[in-house]
Amino acid sequence: MNILPLQSLMLNDGGFAFHPTTGESFQLSETGVAVIRLLLAGVEEGDLPAQLAEEFAVDLAVADRDIGGFLLTLKQMNLISISSDDDV
Amino acid sequence: MTTSDISYVETTMPTLSGGVSPSIAPRIAITGLARGENPQPGAALVKSLRRAWPDVTIVGLVYDAQESGIYADDRPDVVFTIPYPSSGKKVLIERLKTILELEPFDFLLPTLDAEMESLIQMADELRDLGVHAILPGADAFSARSKQNLTKLCRECGVRSPMTKVVHDVREAVGVMEDVGFPAYVKGPYYDAYRVFGVDDLVVRSRELLAEWGGPLLVQEALDGVEFNVLAVGDGAGGILAGCMLRKTVVSSKGKGYGGVTVVDPVLQALCESLIRELAWSGPLELEFLCDRSSGEYYLLEINPRFPAWADVPTLLGMNMAKLVVERVQGVAVEPMGYCEPGHFFLRHNVDLVGKIEDFGQLISAGTLELERASSNIKS
Numbered sequence: 137m138n139i140l141p142l143q144s145l146m147l148n149d150g151g152f153a154f155h156p157t158t159g160e161s162f163q164l165s166e167t168g169v170a171v172i173r174l175l176l177a178g179v180e181e182g183d184l185p186a187q188l189a190e191e192f193a194v195d196l197a198v199a200d201r202d203i204g205g206f207l208l209t210l211k212q213m214n215l216i217s218i219s220s221d222d223d224v
Numbered sequence: 225m226t227t228s229d230i231s232y233v234e235t236t237m238p239t240l241s242g243g244v245s246p247s248i249a250p251r252i253a254i255t256g257l258a259r260g261e262n263p264q265p266g267a268a269l270v271k272s273l274r275r276a277w278p279d280v281t282i283v284g285l286v287y288d289a290q291e292s293g294i295y296a297d298d299r300p301d302v303v304f305t306i307p308y309p310s311s312g313k314k315v316l317i318e319r320l321k322t323i324l325e326l327e328p329f330d331f332l333l334p335t336l337d338a339e340m341e342s343l344i345q346m347a348d349e350l351r352d353l354g355v356h357a358i359l360p361g362a363d364a365f366s367a368r369s370k371q372n373l374t375k376l377c378r379e380c381g382v383r384s385p386m387t388k389v390v391h392d393v394r395e396a397v398g399v400m401e402d403v404g405f406p407a408y409v410k411g412p413y414y415d416a417y418r419v420f421g422v423d424d425l426v427v428r429s430r431e432l433l434a435e436w437g438g439p440l441l442v443q444e445a446l447d448g449v450e451f452n453v454l455a456v457g458d459g460a461g462g463i464l465a466g467c468m469l470r471k472t473v474v475s476s477k478g479k480g481y482g483g484v485t486v487v488d489p490v491l492q493a494l495c496e497s498l499i500r501e502l503a504w505s506g507p508l509e510l511e512f513l514c515d516r517s518s519g520e521y522y523l524l525e526i527n528p529r530f531p532a533w534a535d536v537p538t539l540l541g542m543n544m545a546k547l548v549v550e551r552v553q554g555v556a557v558e559p560m561g562y563c564e565p566g567h568f569f570l571r572h573n574v575d576l577v578g579k580i581e582d583f584g585q586l587i588s589a590g591t592l593e594l595e596r597a598s599s600n601i602k603s
Contacts, residue, residue, distance in 0.1 A: 157487065157488045
């Protein structure tokens with residue numbers, strides 16, 4: 137997964153995010169902020185569900201499903217790119 | 225921008241005191257002082273110049289006594305009426321001679337599309353009067369005209385919407401088979417209307433021809449977000465300063481009433497290609513549309529002067545008005561790069577009052593000098 141565009145995002149603790157290249161701004165949920173911070177910290181995609189499940193005290197399956205949907209959204213927004221070999 | 229510590233980028237706003245120029249305060253005439261529904265750039269430039277030189281002498285040259293900047297708190301030091309460009313070169317030169325006897329100035333910074341061409345043609349006469357007009361070269365001015373824009377884009381590898389130059393209503397209707405609806409019909413200097421059918425197109429074309437004359441441009445309407453870039457060219461193909469803006473608030477007339485600064489390497493490369501090809505000297509504004517479906521930038525037009533938001537980069541520490549004046553003063557200027565991303569602007573309109581006697585004097589005598597309140601522009 138290529139997270140280079142994500143690295144330029146300006147993000148605050150409240151989840152407000154600004155893309156300095158496109159000028160788009162958007163509001164992330166608490167879990168969205170958590171996922172982005174984990175990605176930027178170098179956590180592998182496959183390890184995200186477990187980390188999120190622990191942080192938010194949810195079932196692993198729920199975390200896995202939500203993360204999948206969120207990563208798809210990030211991909212659609214061109215903030216991450218996933219190669220055809222990656223398992224989304 | 226740090227990546228290990230995800231938080232808002234701490235942006236240090238450069239102190240405006242750092243922007244005061246060490247060079248000699250110029251005596252400069254500026255046009256375009258109206259700031260209403262269709263804001264002109266002049267009043268923004270007055271602000272920027274006063275930030276650079278608190279003791280600058282600003283002479284306002286106005287076509288209309290209702291140009292609101294005449295009566296603003298930070299108004300010009302003195303205002304003179306001048307004849308419309310349609311009156312001809314000779315009439316303007318005679319009027320400027322009269323004005324210069326009353327209030328000498330050394331530089332002229334025009335801001336209105338409708339006056340640029342005639343001023344470029346009379347640059348030598350202006351110089352003979354001792355006035356250095358801050359203008360682009362004639363060839364560059366022509367090459368970026370609306371009629372020549374498609375050719376320029378092709379030469380620079382920049383996309384542009386399909387555009388047809390038409391001279392009358394019949395021709396406008398005739399090109400619609402290629403262009404398709406919805407489309408824009410634009411005047412040679414100002415005004416653009418989105419049209420959805422032949423009836424629209426006919427009405428608007430007639431209006432534009434009556435107001436501005438021809439030719440008109442009929443342009444395909446793309447769906448996307450507008451990005452404007454204000455830049456200063458060094459005359460040799462390089463860029464001395466730039467500010468990229470994504471429009472976030474657009475008035476009903478299509479004017480930008482709010483925006484956010486960005487830095488996009490793709491957009492930067494397009495601007496550099498165009499400015500290099502034009503070898504542009506001085507200020508210009510490049511208007512782009514980022515197509516929503518493809519994400520590609522399309523050049524809509526190049527304005528050969530500062531835009532109405534010219535004071536925004538100054539407020540961010542990049543005073544381009546000061547830069548262009550220092551350049552013509554012969555001060556050595558260094559490239560300033562681009563404004564930092566992540567700053568927004570919003571246009572705020574205020575009400576002004578004045579005495580009808582002052583208004584009347586400007587109309588009858590052609591000159592008005594109003595004492596300025598203590599300037600609220602901090603240097």
